[in-house]
Structure formats: structure tokens, C-alpha cells
Amino acid sequence: MMFARSVGDPNPIYADEEYAAKSEVGHVIAPPTFVQAGAQFDPDWPLRPRIGEPWFGSGRNPTGTPRPGGGGAGGGGGMARGLHAEQHFEYHRHVQPGDVLRAETRPGKTWEKEGRRAGKLVFSETITEYRDQNGELVVTARSVGVRTERAPEAAATAGSGESQ
């Protein structure tokens, strides 16, 4: 429900058991992009502050992890140069309450393209398979990330087709 709220979707199929029981689906389901929130359970997920470790967002200073040698535009931890270019989901069935999903990730294809302003763009695919408690495939996700040769704001202002 928290996820559905965050994407501004008031559809009762995502939270109201009584409504869902009478629907064609017959039970509550998760919104289509919900599995992305699996990051919450990834112990190595880099985009969440870790207890007791420096964080690259602002605190006393604009960033908590300035890079050696400055050149701030890349962002702390080199994070800002990796952009999310594409995301694709294939639904084998829809996620429902009670499911315990396990995500397994493997690298996919990698390719390069010459960007207009950001220099060489390196695209890389990640395939994530979400399986349920019985080992059945529920959702297959394909994510494409792009890394830019130069600072991302150049790419952003050029509108050259990538954003996060």
C-alpha cells in the first residue's frame, strides 16, 4: 500500500482485501513495478545509508564522501555516473500477499554507443529473476544501466536519452 501510494495509485486492488476478493483477480496484488522495492531487503544495496558509515548525501557538508582529488560533479562514490536507462518486467503471475520472493541477479548483454555530449556510453543489462516460496518464477526483470564517460549533467542538459 505504501508503494501504491508513492506512485499515486489509489486502486483498491493493491490494498483492500474485500474489494479484491470480489474482483476478477480474486485477491490483492502488487502494483506492476513493486518488485523494484526488493532493494529494501538487499543487504548490499548501495543507495541506502548504512548505520555507522559515511553517506554521500549532504550533512555538515554538501556531500559526506568527497572524492579524493575533487571534481565533485561525479557525485560521491561515483554513484551519479551510473544512470538507469531502461527497465522491463515480464509477469509470469502477479505478486500477492504471502509471497516470499527471492531475487537472483545475473549480468546480461553489454554494448557501447557514442553519445552526443556525454562521450562514450556503456550500457549493461542486469537480469533479475524473482521466484516464490515454491521456486516458481513470478517476475523476470531486465534493467539497463548506462555509464557515461563525462559528467552526467552534460548528458542531462543535452537530453541525449538517459536519466535516472
Next chain:
Amino acid sequence: MTLRASALNMGDVYSEVVVDDLSRTQIVQYSGASGDYNPLHSDEIFATQVAGFPSIFAHGMLTMGLTGKMVTNHVGDGRLRSFGGRFKAQVWPGDTLTARAEVVDIRSDDDGVGVVELRLVTTNQDGLEVFAGQATATIDTD
């Protein structure tokens, strides 16, 4: 709502305004729900002073989630088979997004189940494409 093959035509368009005047708070709300706390999406000081952007901006996956609301409103609950696309431009606080689905194929799968293929485009208030993709969903054929 469900779609029926007999009522669908190639080129049919459905569209919805999926967010009007996107707030920074909604972007923060998505950070919390998705677990993506990249400060580019919530920390104006980091986004402007360190990363050099004009302000914070929305997660690509928030734009996709908002687009998904239009898709599921159109095809009905539990009907989606695939949904994907490319993030084409950044979405900023204050943006108003319109998501649009066009019927590009109506077919039966190997089991004889009706399937519609939709081309998706989400644009901002200036008509700039921020997300472009596709979705497939089952439809009623009787």
C-alpha cells in the same frame, strides 16, 4: 475494467494525466517506498552543489510507476503480461505528466488467449517524452 478484442482497434489511444505538479514530497515518498535513497532524488544541496543539477529530480522508476497506473487502469487488474521502457529525459519537481497508450497489435498467444500490445509514451507539460515503452496484456476474446 477489462478490454475486449471486439471493441479494440489498432491505433486506439487511451491517456491519463498521471501526476499534476509533482511534489518533492512525492519523490521522497517514492524513495522511502522503493528503498532508492539516492540523494539526487531528495537532497537539494547534494543534487545542486555536488552533482550540478538544477534541482533534485524524480527516480526513473517513479515515472514508470506513474505510467503503470495508466496502463493498469486501461487494461484492468491482473491482466498485465509485460511492461517496460526507456527513461528518455529527467522528471523534475513541478512537472505534470501525461501517459498515453496506443494499440499497436491485437493477437492470440499460443494458447489462444487474446493479447493486446500497447505502445506507451509519457510526456511532460512541454510535450517532451520522459518515458517510452511497451506493454502487453490479456484481453477477452468472446
